Amino acid sequence: MTHESGDAHERESFARLDKEIGPHSAHSTRTPEDEESGALHPAGSAPVGPDESADPTEAIMVDRPGGPSGPRLVDRVRSSKRRTVIPAWARSWDEFKTAGRGVAAYAWHVASYHAVRTPWYALRLTAHAPRGFARFLGESMRWMSDAEGEPLRQDAAGREDVGDYLKLSRQRDRRVRWRTLVSIVIGTVGPAVALALYVLAPTWLLALATAAAVMMLGRLGQSADAPVINRAVEIPKATRLTSDIVLRALGSLGIHAINQDQSKGGPGFTFTAPITRDGPGWLAEGNLPYGVTVTDVADRRERLASGLRRPLGCVWPEAVADEHTGHLRLWVGDEDLAKSRPAPWPL
Structure with a gap:
């Protein structure tokens, strides 16, 4: 009986204590910090605050994977800069006429410049014709004797390379044979054609052919630094932009x-x-x-x-x-x- 009465008394004491504390005491806990701030936290929960386990040096991803990548293709096409199909000078009649007048003026100036100087050109080319004829004969002899291969043969001989020298010598012999044959044919046919032209051709054609031959020889005999025919227009050399x-x-x-x-x-x-x-x-x-x-x-x-x-x-x-x-x-x-x-x- 004593034990049962003690248990009943203990239960009554706990019941009175529970009533005095209030309904929130069983569901809330108070920390020393809460005593100062007066905040209550539900029982079984932790205070809300920064995650102390997070790495402070971890980079924050600002580019959203799978997010919008920018304007759509249709939007970019609509706002794109389109180049003209036809150039501006071809679409403008005024610019076209200006360009045409410029070309016509250039052609007229060149034709007038050379037309006025044609007699002087003829005299100078005639004076250079003998030198041109001598150059023609000299270059023909050099070509027939394969003079352009002489430096290579001299180099092989200087190196005492018998194999290369013999190859170059045989090559020269072949070239000289067929070039001599070509020269003989031209030397035979050329005078025959000239004689036939002199006998059968009309006077105007003979004069024209003679003048053309003299002009060609004169051009061949002119100096490289003093050409007979000069430019009518000195066009500025503008470098192409690359x-x-x-x-x-x-x-x-x-x-x-x-x-x-x-x-x-x-x-x-x-x-x-x-x-x-x-x-x-x-x-x-x-x-x-x-x-x-x-x-x-x-x-x-x-x-x-x-x-x-x-x-x-x-x-x-x-x-x-x-x-x-x-x-x-x-x-x-x-x-x-x-x-x-x-x-x-x-x-």
């Missing part, structure tokens, strides 16, 4: 990003379109390396002109309004714009 020339010029600017890319085997400049003619000059377009702007190139325009080996007034780097600042549009003219003739005003 990718190698553009890359060489950009590499000479001293821009670190371009030089670094070229030193690693890269081009230093990515062409986005072929180099084409654009008016009186050449046009090249492309992308500069990352971090390099068109302004960086334009500020070094003198160096760029030196790298292109063109006058300063021929080199014009510029940006494109609807492109990024690293997209370079380089126009290289055939002549200095300050010295070129301005286009006629349509009004």
